[in-house]
Amino acid sequence: MGAQLPAPEPAIGPESAEFWAATLEGRLLLGFCDSCLTYFWYPRPLCPACGTWGARLRESAGLGEVVSYTRVHRGLGEYAEVGVYVVGYVQLDEGPRLLTNLVDVSDDLRIGDRVAVVFHKTDGPAALPRFRPASEPAHSA
Amino acid sequence: MTSRAAYVVGAFEHPARSLPGRSVASVHAEVAHGALRDAGLNFSDVDAYFCAGDAPGFGAISMAEYLGIRPRYTDSTETGGSAPIAHLGHAAAAIADGRCDVALVTLAGLPRQSTSRTFRLEYPEGLEAPEDEFEQPFGATTPALYALAARRHMYEYGTTSADLAAVKVAASRHAAVNPNARLRNEVTVEEVLESAMIADPLHKLDCCVVTDGGGAVVVVAEEIARSLPRTAVRVLGYGEASPHGSGGDVPLTSVGAQLSGPRAFERAGVRPADIKYASIYDSYTITVLLTLEGLGFCEPGQAGRFVREGALVAPYGRLPVNTDGGGLSNNHPANRGGITKIIEAVRQIRGEANPEVQIPNCDLAVAHGTGGWLTTRAGAATVVLGGVG
Numbered sequence: 001m002g003a004q005l006p007a008p009e010p011a012i013g014p015e016s017a018e019f020w021a022a023t024l025e026g027r028l029l030l031g032f033c034d035s036c037l038t039y040f041w042y043p044r045p046l047c048p049a050c051g052t053w054g055a056r057l058r059e060s061a062g063l064g065e066v067v068s069y070t071r072v073h074r075g076l077g078e079y080a081e082v083g084v085y086v087v088g089y090v091q092l093d094e095g096p097r098l099l100t101n102l103v104d105v106s107d108d109l110r111i112g113d114r115v116a117v118v119f120h121k122t123d124g125p126a127a128l129p130r131f132r133p134a135s136e137p138a139h140s141a
Numbered sequence: 142m143t144s145r146a147a148y149v150v151g152a153f154e155h156p157a158r159s160l161p162g163r164s165v166a167s168v169h170a171e172v173a174h175g176a177l178r179d180a181g182l183n184f185s186d187v188d189a190y191f192c193a194g195d196a197p198g199f200g201a202i203s204m205a206e207y208l209g210i211r212p213r214y215t216d217s218t219e220t221g222g223s224a225p226i227a228h229l230g231h232a233a234a235a236i237a238d239g240r241c242d243v244a245l246v247t248l249a250g251l252p253r254q255s256t257s258r259t260f261r262l263e264y265p266e267g268l269e270a271p272e273d274e275f276e277q278p279f280g281a282t283t284p285a286l287y288a289l290a291a292r293r294h295m296y297e298y299g300t301t302s303a304d305l306a307a308v309k310v311a312a313s314r315h316a317a318v319n320p321n322a323r324l325r326n327e328v329t330v331e332e333v334l335e336s337a338m339i340a341d342p343l344h345k346l347d348c349c350v351v352t353d354g355g356g357a358v359v360v361v362a363e364e365i366a367r368s369l370p371r372t373a374v375r376v377l378g379y380g381e382a383s384p385h386g387s388g389g390d391v392p393l394t395s396v397g398a399q400l401s402g403p404r405a406f407e408r409a410g411v412r413p414a415d416i417k418y419a420s421i422y423d424s425y426t427i428t429v430l431l432t433l434e435g436l437g438f439c440e441p442g443q444a445g446r447f448v449r450e451g452a453l454v455a456p457y458g459r460l461p462v463n464t465d466g467g468g469l470s471n472n473h474p475a476n477r478g479g480i481t482k483i484i485e486a487v488r489q490i491r492g493e494a495n496p497e498v499q500i501p502n503c504d505l506a507v508a509h510g511t512g513g514w515l516t517t518r519a520g521a522a523t524v525v526l527g528g529v530g
Contacts (some may be wrong), residue, residue, distance in 0.1 A: 040388030048388035070288035080281035096389025
């Protein structure tokens with residue numbers, strides 16, 4: 001499930017080039033505030049936790065756990081023809097939860113499963129951070 | 142500074158559910174006309190106008206011209222399905238503050254005439270939502286986002302698909318006696334569970350209908366309400382909230398009703414247990430379960446049991462909900478439908494609901510709207526309405 005997922009190109013904002021460039025190198029960056037020491041998602045220059053201006057990017061280990069998921073049977077847009085795929089929330093070990101796809105998962109996917117980031121190249125200067133079961137050997141998409 | 146009570150004196154729901162050959166502006170105008178007629182007022186009486194993103198043109202200004210009104214107070218707050226309830230609260234505040242006397246709120250749309258198959262809003266270039274680039278590529282449809290809440294609620298509390306289905310069953314029983322309802326067939330739990338899977342655990346019959354149409358309400362100051370022939374419905378309390386992921390602490394089973402509800406109840410001086418009827422936003426069955434808990438009609442995690450025991454079924458359930466058939470079976474105009482929540486609450490307090498579902502002596506009601514997308518960011522608005530005894 002998920003092996004043939006489309007990888008739509010994100011509409012990269014003017015302040016997100018560094019974030020997306022890192023995805024091409026296999027690195028997941030999070031927003032991080034040096035004032036309140038909080039990781040946040042999605043990245044932006046203002047810390048949404050404490051209001052400090054000048055937050056930066058900091059690398060995530062790319063590991064976390066599934067906090068919810070759904071098998072989507074009716075995709076739209078680029079996903080209209082792909083069959084069933086999985087959308088989920090992953091809570092990263094650094095704290096933030098992010099919306100993503102869960103790939104290479106079995107039918108007994110469970111909330112609480114450990115997952116690790118993988119990157120799926122888009123047609124643009126970006127790769128999509130998706131997550132697969134953490135216990136299996138990594139492979140590129 | 143004055144402080145005057147505000148009353149809903151006019152309410153109108155467009156009877157059609159499909160409107161080919163119409164413009165969105167004309168449907169806004171038609172429902173406005175209907176609500177003003179219901180109130181016994183004219184367009185020339187209107188001095189405040191409220192509409193949201195479903196209104197065509199530039200904020201409230203294009204429609205103000207179309208309607209031929211000259212408002213001294215406008216508000217185009219856009220919070221999706223909760224917007225009309227927010228508008229009602231804002232109108233009551235503006236009336237209390239003496240800034241206007243006769244406020245008109247409209248909602249209308251024609252989604253059945255659209256061929257668009259996008260799954261998120263599209264914004265003008267340069268005005269995309271800041272989260273879009275981090276979320277859009279993953280194919281998270283609207284039902285998928287609500288399914289994420291449903292799955293988590295099942296995990297935390299043992300809620301079942303049959304519990305979700307019970308919400309639709311109640312809605313379908315109410316819609317069966319509503320001659321205008323989009324879907325008038327009563328369904329069983331089994332039929333919900335056997336309907337096509339959309340985003341598990343949500344089936345097709347866990348999702349609201351898509352309808353054209355709309356509705357409008359007229360809110361006025363006390364002295365004007367007294368001069369009108371129709372039963373006036375008092376705005377007793379109002380609250381709103383804007384729940385969101387706040388940088389990664391994404392809410393999965395908590396909703397804005399937890400904040401907007403107590404704010405509205407406190408202002409009204411009533412408790413959830415006092416409420417005789419509730420219009421609860423029902424974009425999906427899970428939306429109702431989470432809102433029942435959020436508003437305090439049952440404890441967190443207990444909404445599944447609450448609905449399983451038939452609480453929502455009128456007229457004698459513990460808390461009859463959406464006696465018009467709701468968004469699930471009756472009407473969800475413009476893919477948001479929040480105005481219908483106010484209109485059915487007004488009907489119940491006036492004693493003008495469909496007779497089979499009219500709650501005896503219904504003198505205290507709640508209408509709650511949820512806008513946007515649960516599990517990402519949403520609007521929430523609650524209003525408490527009362528009869529004039």
